[in-house]
Amino acid sequence: MSRTVTLVLVDADGVPLGVLPAYDVPAPWWQEVADVVAGARSTHGVEVTVLRLLHTERPVPHGGAVGYLAQLAPSAPKLAELSALDPAVLTSIRTPEPLRAAWAQPGGPARSLRWAADELTRLGRGGFTGSQQRAWNLSTIWRLDPEEPAGSGTPVWLKQVPPFFRHEATVLRWLGREAPDLAPALLAADDHNGRMLLDHVPGDDWYGVDVTGRDTIAADQHRIQLASVPYAQSLVDRGVPDRRGALLTRTVVDTLVASGVDLSGVRRLLDDLDHRLAAIAGCGLPDTLVHGDLHPGNVRYDDGRRVLIDWGDAFVGHPAFDILRLSEGLTPDESTALVRSWAERWRSSRPGSDPESAVRLLRPLAALRNAAVYADFVNRIEPSERVFHRADVPHYLDEAARLAG
The missing domain is CATH 3.90.1200.10 (Aminoglycoside phosphotransferase (APH), C-terminal lobe)
Structure with a gap:
């Protein structure tokens, strides 16, 4: 089972740009977006950040034809192959949604990555290269790999959750005191915005x-x-x-x-x-x-x-x-x-x-x-x-x- 992915692109301000031609990715799981990002890079030569799910072919997860809203990187070249947006899709992405997650909005992932950079600097961990792993309504997850020296060091994980999961940081703090060998190490937390930096867990x-x-x-x-x-x-x-x-x-x-x-x-x-x-x-x-x-x-x-x-x-x-x-x-x-x-x-x-x-x-x-x-x-x-x-x-x-x- 695989996915056929269509990306509706917007810029950092949320301005609609058009639709990329569809491409296939091997993993069926709708919330897993690492291969969606990799596929946009290898198939179309552009860097994107997946924001949220727009539509699916199937009524239940997973696989099939899937559409996502994605933010095009500012450095991306001008794309000639973009097609025009369907008017209904255009209306939907322009309409404010009060229940939308912070990371599902243009600029949201960048704000979280800046927070992570500031916390890693405070911790003396230096710069990183971020790769998006997951994006859906229950969380967004990024893998942050150290920049220098290239290929060395262990990654750190950025996780952001919605308001109804923000107690996760509280639980991890308690576990860090009472059972540190059985839980991920919480390096930093922004309780107000549901952001967490977690040390890598091998295996x-x-x-x-x-x-x-x-x-x-x-x-x-x-x-x-x-x-x-x-x-x-x-x-x-x-x-x-x-x-x-x-x-x-x-x-x-x-x-x-x-x-x-x-x-x-x-x-x-x-x-x-x-x-x-x-x-x-x-x-x-x-x-x-x-x-x-x-x-x-x-x-x-x-x-x-x-x-x-x-x-x-x-x-x-x-x-x-x-x-x-x-x-x-x-x-x-x-x-x-x-x-x-x-x-x-x-x-x-x-x-x-x-x-x-x-x-x-x-x-x-x-x-x-x-x-x-x-x-x-x-x-x-x-x-x-x-x-x-x-x-x-x-x-x-x-x-x-x-x-x-």
């Missing part, structure tokens, strides 16, 4: 790891969660979302109702939430820091070392949310074994607790929460980017209904 994303490897991830997160128990309220006070008990119910229900989605399939689950939450609380596990999206792809692995990345979905709440996410994609027997090992750790840490019952009771609520998370994304991002998440809302509502029985 590879651990997609495809077997159940034994996932159990080591669960053990790492168990250590983090145990350490976080005394800090739960202070993390909330510093902006980490509070999803404890009744606050979880209120947030999930309010978000789904505000989204206007059909809740008839989960009505019985919604009506039983207070009783279910009371039963979960009775299982005796403490509220902890929850990663919120603990799948193997959010773990960097390098020669036995594991680092948990992408903490934007983090919240304070029930620890079982993470093992439920980590067990997705496994066979029933593998999932049972993984949960059993997780439960044994918690019984050792909290004698008298009933972790297995907590997982059983939380399972449909976790799916309901996922539906609310994606509904919240849809509510907070601009219309052209909602295609990334829209299908996830009914999927998880159906899953919650199925699990609730």
Whole structure:
């Protein structure tokens, strides 16, 4: 699967310039833009910065024909092959959008790169060459490679997130004190604008790891969660979302109702939430820091070392949310074994607790929460980017209904 990319170009002031002829890139993932930038360079001889998604051929990610808005570098040569813009597209890119991310606007990436340059100078790290890696509604990511001497040194990563993920820097600061070996090092943060500079984490994303490897991830997160128990309220006070008990119910229900989605399939689950939450609380596990999206792809692995990345979905709440996410994609027997090992750790840490019952009771609520998370994304991002998440809302509502029985 690949993408056929069309770039609508604007200049640094947002003035529309025209449309580049389409070209193919190998990676299907819509939010990954390194090969989009490389393709514009190799096919058309121009440097661009991808700002945002404009349209897609398919209703769900990924692959197919994709259109992006991109800013042409000031140094680019005059392009003869640009075609005129469709009037509807021209209107859409000229129309202000209040939900647009800062990095999705002309000049936005340049402002963030200037901030990064100032911070790296302050840190004594010198100049860098930036290469854009990702651009979508949940983040933009740049790899910053040292300029001198050429090819030496390790990169630094610039990440910028929307307002609803700005607590990620708070979480990373806490992890830097309490579990520095398990989290990326935060070098600098601009909390107001959601910018972060992160030290390089060697290795590879651990997609495809077997159940034994996932159990080591669960053990790492168990250590983090145990350490976080005394800090739960202070993390909330510093902006980490509070999803404890009744606050979880209120947030999930309010978000789904505000989204206007059909809740008839989960009505019985919604009506039983207070009783279910009371039963979960009775299982005796403490509220902890929850990663919120603990799948193997959010773990960097390098020669036995594991680092948990992408903490934007983090919240304070029930620890079982993470093992439920980590067990997705496994066979029933593998999932049972993984949960059993997780439960044994918690019984050792909290004698008298009933972790297995907590997982059983939380399972449909976790799916309901996922539906609310994606509904919240849809509510907070601009219309052209909602295609990334829209299908996830009914999927998880159906899953919650199925699990609730």
